[in-house]
Amino acid sequence: MERVGFVGLGTMGAAMAANLVRAGYPLHVWNRTQGKAGPLVDMGAIEAGSPREVAAAADIVVVCVSDTPDVEAVLFGTDGISAGAAPGTLIVDCSTISPSATRSFAARLGDRSIAMVDAPVSGGSEGALHATLTIMVGGERADVERAHAVLAAMGRTITHMGPIGAGQATKAVNQVIICGSYLGVAEGIVLAMKAGLDPDTVVSALSGGAAQSWVLANRSGRMVEDRYPLGFKVTLHRKDLAIALDLAREAGVSLPVAGMAAQLENGLIAGGHGDEDMSALARSIRDLSGM
Numbered sequence: 265m266e267r268v269g270f271v272g273l274g275t276m277g278a279a280m281a282a283n284l285v286r287a288g289y290p291l292h293v294w295n296r297t298q299g300k301a302g303p304l305v306d307m308g309a310i311e312a313g314s315p316r317e318v319a320a321a322a323d324i325v326v327v328c329v330s331d332t333p334d335v336e337a338v339l340f341g342t343d344g345i346s347a348g349a350a351p352g353t354l355i356v357d358c359s360t361i362s363p364s365a366t367r368s369f370a371a372r373l374g375d376r377s378i379a380m381v382d383a384p385v386s387g388g389s390e391g392a393l394h395a396t397l398t399i400m401v402g403g404e405r406a407d408v409e410r411a412h413a414v415l416a417a418m419g420r421t422i423t424h425m426g427p428i429g430a431g432q433a434t435k436a437v438n439q440v441i442i443c444g445s446y447l448g449v450a451e452g453i454v455l456a457m458k459a460g461l462d463p464d465t466v467v468s469a470l471s472g473g474a475a476q477s478w479v480l481a482n483r484s485g486r487m488v489e490d491r492y493p494l495g496f497k498v499t500l501h502r503k504d505l506a507i508a509l510d511l512a513r514e515a516g517v518s519l520p521v522a523g524m525a526a527q528l529e530n531g532l533i534a535g536g537h538g539d540e541d542m543s544a545l546a547r548s549i550r551d552l553s554g555m
């Protein structure tokens with residue numbers, strides 16, 4: 265069994281690392297802010313003093329931090345993973361970051377004979393807890409096959425999308441599609457309420473038809489109540505839309521709905537709602553409609 269390391273024990277990373285311990289992997293872990301490794305150490309993981317120490321003790325290093333500069337910091341910063349990893353080490357980046365930066369990180373690691381796959385996840389904190397994440401993987405086939413057992417301990421649906429960066433590009437597509445769903449449901453719910461319809465009856469009436477969606481089934485209730493507990497933070501989705509809009513510019517694609525969602529999310533963040541669930545897009549539509 266390969267020795268595994270884990271860098272970044274946030275909401276997602278801590279739960280994913282716990283599933284690796286449960287699967288029997290010898291696991292070295294590190295988090296920037298101290299104190300987050302405690303529950304994992306109680307389960308049998310070993311806390312390291314830096315990403316470099318994690319890499320020195322592992323054959324495969326999983327990374328799950330916030331954004332592109334954060335992945336760069338843990339890979340190449342002082343006491344970073346690349347300083348401790350032996351040639352032949354495999355990095356599995358489960359953060360959601362830029363596809364083009366991912367390709368550049370992989371090339372820099374490749375110069376040191378360190379391999380990398382991008383493996384962003386979808387399925388939220390519940391998926392991380394229950395090891396049911398959907399994982400979209402980019403990289404060389406042999407590296408993806410090598411990462412598979414580790415990914416299978418953390419997720420249920422694992423798809424090799426293509427070369428390095430293809431997992432991140434797929435995650436960007438996911439985030440573009442969901443913002444259209446949220447905005448469409450928000451507009452429909454606000455229209456229903458202002459048109460004098462009972463919104464719950466509208467949701468149940470439409471649930472078997474073409475307007476049916478996960479967002480309509482699971483998030484319309486919050487939009488009716490105008491309460492937006494987490495879920496998935498507006499700030500995180502806004503970060504992901506920035507990645508998607510950059511990718512669209514690089515690919516020569518126009519994304520009017522994603523661009524509008526990004527502007528509405530800017531407004532939510534400026535208004536102090538960045539930590540709400542992204543169904544708070546309905547807050548913006550309500551405001552525009554004088555509700």
Ligand code: NAP
Nearest residue numbers: 272273274275276277296297329330334359360385388389
């Ligand atoms: P989180 O709870 O905010 O945790 C972020 C983690 O990254 C923390 O461990 C944080 O360390 C670490 N970190 C951030 N910047 C760092 C830096 N410069 N150097 C070292 N460590 C750094 O976020 P999360 O929800 O776990 O999300 C992690 C990734 O998964 C993100 O890319 C996110 O988009 C993606 N994701 C999240 C969800 C979700 O539902 N939450 C779903 C799918 C994908 P500290 O403890 O020191 O702050």
